[in-house]
Amino acid sequence: MTDPQLVARAQEGDLPAFEELVKKYQREIYGLAYRLVLDAEEAKDLAQQAFLQAFVHIRSFRQQAQFRTWLFRIAINQCYSYLKSKKKFGDPVDCEEFVLVGEDSPEEDLVAQDRRQRLYAALQRLPAKQRAVITLKLEQGLSYEEISRVLGGTTGAARVNYCQALKTLKKFLQNEDEHEVAVRSYPKVVARISRR
Amino acid sequence: MKWRCALIQRWLPAYLDGDLPSFWRRRLGAHLQGCPGCREELAGFQEVVRRVQAAAVPHRAPAFWQDFHRELHLKLAQSAPAPEPSRTFKLPYYLLGAPALAGFLIWAFMHLGQMSHKPVLTAMVAPEQVVYAGMEDGAWQGDEFPSWDMEAVMADLTHQERQAVLQRVRY
Numbered sequence: 001m002t003d004p005q006l007v008a009r010a011q012e013g014d015l016p017a018f019e020e021l022v023k024k025y026q027r028e029i030y031g032l033a034y035r036l037v038l039d040a041e042e043a044k045d046l047a048q049q050a051f052l053q054a055f056v057h058i059r060s061f062r063q064q065a066q067f068r069t070w071l072f073r074i075a076i077n078q079c080y081s082y083l084k085s086k087k088k089f090g091d092p093v094d095c096e097e098f099v100l101v102g103e104d105s106p107e108e109d110l111v112a113q114d115r116r117q118r119l120y121a122a123l124q125r126l127p128a129k130q131r132a133v134i135t136l137k138l139e140q141g142l143s144y145e146e147i148s149r150v151l152g153g154t155t156g157a158a159r160v161n162y163c164q165a166l167k168t169l170k171k172f173l174q175n176e177d178e179h180e181v182a183v184r185s186y187p188k189v190v191a192r193i194s195r196r
Numbered sequence: 197m198k199w200r201c202a203l204i205q206r207w208l209p210a211y212l213d214g215d216l217p218s219f220w221r222r223r224l225g226a227h228l229q230g231c232p233g234c235r236e237e238l239a240g241f242q243e244v245v246r247r248v249q250a251a252a253v254p255h256r257a258p259a260f261w262q263d264f265h266r267e268l269h270l271k272l273a274q275s276a277p278a279p280e281p282s283r284t285f286k287l288p289y290y291l292l293g294a295p296a297l298a299g300f301l302i303w304a305f306m307h308l309g310q311m312s313h314k315p316v317l318t319a320m321v322a323p324e325q326v327v328y329a330g331m332e333d334g335a336w337q338g339d340e341f342p343s344w345d346m347e348a349v350m351a352d353l354t355h356q357e358r359q360a361v362l363q364r365v366r367y
Binding site: 010011013015018019022023026030031034035044047048051052055056057058059060115116119120123134137138139144159162163166167169170173174 | 206209210213215240241243244245247248249251252253256260261264265267268269271272273275276277278279280
């Protein structure tokens, strides 16, 4: 059954039809929330809250836009409210809790995990809007026009935010890599400093 | 860094994204072929994109989604879709400012227009003309000599007296 048909049934109060939509988009919405708040439990709560809000307000959805875009908008608004209320900017990133099932050797897994941590730390330093643009563009594959519909604003603004986010991420990641190279080059000096 | 490189590097994320018009794409491609600095910058952006795409959100076990559904189902079962909002045409309140401003401008234009067309007595005639015209009409007697401030004098007259004086001054 297509999205418009499921939405039409959900608008009549058909809960199973809405749950079909939930199953279809749960991973995308959870992924988006996770990228924005960088906290697994909060991302789960926010994704559920987004679906709940979508169900409550499903009758105000006029099918002029895609249901997916509308859902993204609700999820992003939920995440913005959360970030605003909790002032989560700058909290440490906790990605240790995931059990990462890797097919590579343990050493490669550790390296990948380290790189992921550094990326999350860099992502966390981005403004929430730029983080949202990066996620929608690179992970969800939305066009600038769709991003502007989700986040509000113009297509040009979405493009500028994306470019700015890439530049900032590149700068952060380069700084981190240079720092790591410096630390690896002088292990004895670093050990002496850390002992102090 | 050359100024041209600085300009080119602003467009590199869009170039990477394939979101540039063909003219700019060709131009950037030509520049990149001859500029190692910009190529390095482009490689940096490609690396960022690759790292973001590689670090996908960790895979969650089926048990996680079962919990997710169970909790969400309970929440959904307790709520119901809100009634459809009324579709009647409503003018957004901020659009009321435009008619209000237009009304004010029309009023101001008419008011100022009237003021500018209002005959200024001193511009029409000399003060002594008004004094003598008034004396002839009996608006004031010879012994009560009016002030030379004609606007003040006219303001003291009744409407009929004022009309009579003006009529006389005009012809």
